[in-house]
Amino acid sequence: MPASPLTLKGLTKRYGGTAVVDGLDLEIAPGRCHGLLGPNGAGKTTTLRLALGLVTPDAGEIQLLGHPLPAKAAPARARVGVVPQADSLDPDFTVQENLLAYGRYFGLSQSEIQARIPDLLDFAGLSGKADARVPSLSGGMKRRLTLARALINDPDLIILDEPTTGLDPQARHRVWQGLRQLTARGKTLLLTTHFMEEAERLCDRISIIDRGRIITEGSPRALIRDHIDAHVIEIHGEELAAWRPRAERLCRRCEQAGETLFCYTAEPETVIAELDHQPGLRYLHRPASLEDVFLKLTGRDLRD
Amino acid sequence: MNFFPVWQRNFMVWRKLALPSILGNLADPLLYMLGLGYGLGQFLGDVNGVPYLTFLAAGTLAYSVMNSASFETLYSAFSRMHVQKTWDAILNTPLSLADVLLGEWLWATSKSLLSGLAILAVIWVLGLHADFALSLWLLPIILLTGLCFSGLGLAVNSVAPNYDFFMYYFTLVITPMVLLSGVFYPPDALPDWLAGFAALLPLTHAIELARPLVLGQVPAQPLLHVLVLAAYGGAGFWLALHLTRRRLLC
Incomplete structure (x- = not known):
């Protein structure tokens, strides 16, 4: 080489x-x-x-x-x-x-x-x-x-x-x-x-x-x-605080940033099925990206 | 040492903007010399035994070289170093900071040489010189004066935070020097303490060399004056090298 x-x-x-x-x-x-x-x-x-x-x-x-x-x-x-x-x-x-x-x-x-x-x-x-x-x-x-x-x-x-x-x-x-x-x-x-x-x-x-x-x-x-589960579900809405313990039980890792909860999971279907019955919550489901790894490893604090 | 491409780059830009640059560097001191020489000369009669215009010629020559070297190493070099990031771009190539500064030093000297040559040409055309062969010695004096003030200018440039900073140098160093170093009147007209101070200034030494050469005389103590100019220029360049390294390469 x-x-x-x-x-x-x-x-x-x-x-x-x-x-x-x-x-x-x-x-x-x-x-x-x-x-x-x-x-x-x-x-x-x-x-x-x-x-x-x-x-x-x-x-x-x-x-x-x-x-x-x-x-x-x-x-x-x-x-x-x-x-x-x-x-x-x-x-x-x-x-x-x-x-x-x-x-x-x-x-x-x-x-x-x-x-x-x-x-x-x-x-x-x-x-x-x-x-x-x-x-x-x-x-x-x-x-x-x-x-x-x-x-x-x-x-x-x-x-x-x-x-x-x-x-x-x-x-x-x-x-x-x-x-x-x-x-x-x-x-x-x-x-x-x-x-x-x-x-x-x-x-x-x-x-x-x-x-x-x-x-x-x-x-x-x-x-x-190696660092993160394949799926991310971003959840926000007024019922978020009440629903958070449930999210933590369903997903391997949850992280709250401001008004949004980031849930990382290998099996998004169960979470989504439940979220669809929560009118007080809105969500976005997407594949995990390098940005998620980056934020996990370097934190979400501003660096300026 | 591979400074030539840096010199060449500046020359390439200068070629494009040569006309306003020539006007600023060459016409301005010339107008002063002719205006004051003919105008004020009417009232003054002879100064140190020669017409005022003749007296003024050597001072204008040195002053013009100084000005041109200073403007180039302050405003223009600062633009390249700080605003346009030209030096940063060059430092990413095999060239070193010493190459960049040497190229800038010699470039500013080249520009000041041009300014000096223009005044010298006017001196020759108007026949202000007493002895042509002796006046040829003005060429190395112009070169040395250019090196001196380009070196000093690069040192000032290396610590400048912005363009406004150069006002300090011009107002506190250049302008007093022009008034004290014998450009407009013989320095022995000054009170002793001020004449003593003036003797420390590099422009005084450039004029002490240039004036006798215009008047057809051999300068007194030429070695001293040459050494003072070389020391100011050399120290300026050395300082510029160290301070610019600290500024750009730390």
Whole structure:
């Protein structure tokens, strides 16, 4: 089996006495899409910055594409593409000029970059926009250009920090399509996201991170299977308090958040049959998702 | 060290916006020099034995280089560092922060070199210089002055929370320096204590080098002035490197 593009061992980073990353271990598989999920402040972005050699850890080891970091950051980053969370495109440049300027940072010659630009624009769905100025692009186009920019050096590993935050559904689906194409071409992806749906669709493997540690890891399906029952029934209504003991007897796990009771069960039929005779209660029955796992493991408290 | 793509990126942007940039950096000091030189010169007669316009030329040259280096490393570099996140984007590539800052340092110096050259060209065209061969020494002086103020500007940039912060630098450092360092009048016109203070300012040393070269003389103590400018610029850059690292890479 080929070596892992990125291995983190016992990684720790403290800010003012608080460990933002706290003994984190992570190994990502080549050619796969690995998702890093966690609430705000869980340490996702710091982990990515450590993994790129931008921040020096207080303890632990980082191997990026065979290079120890942060010592050998330059040759390692030469084989990595990064899609940052914040837009960092050059607003004074056209689409094409953005790619040209960025390619030069990798030591590519103008002719090498020019040769790559048509394919990248095609991949990003920006073929007609080569000479458009960045401020005239939509949010989705900017994100796709950022993705194309991250591919200018034909990287082995692409790191994406919340690649679809702020995009409308159409734009998000278009980015997903692009990311799937990349894994199909054998690229390794490491992405952070808040969208469980995104992680569930794209990632072969997911690590859930909280308080600077990986708290669980596995394929999306395995995480759901291992951590939660297959069905969720969300119940609300004025009779909820009275009915709750019954729900707890029928379901393996019940959790109340505000006015809603979340019931997790492998056999929803009995619960639903009873709920249908409760006029004071309304309910929604749906299959369990990664979001349920995430909320179970990281809690429902706001993290801002 | 691989700073050239960073320099090149800034050059690519500058090429697109060159006209307003040239107007701002070059025409403005020139108008001051010609306006004050001819206008005020009518009333002043000779200053230090030369027409006021000739006296003003060296000061304007140094002042123009300083201004151009400062604006580039403050407002423009801050936009790239903080607003547009250009530096963050570059740091995700194999380039290091030292590459980014070196590229910015040399870029701002290049822009200030252009400002200085424009004033020098006017000096030559108007025949304000006494000796052409000696006036050629102004070229390395312009370069050194540019490095000095670009280095200082990057240090100020590294601690700036927003654009407004630069008003402090301009109002408390640049403007007093322009008034005390001998741009508009000989510094020996100042009371001793103030002249002593002025002698600590980098612009004073740039003018102490430039003025004799315009007037056809060899500067007194050239090594001292060169060292002071190099020390300010070098210290500024070193500080910028450390403070920007703390700002962006922690």
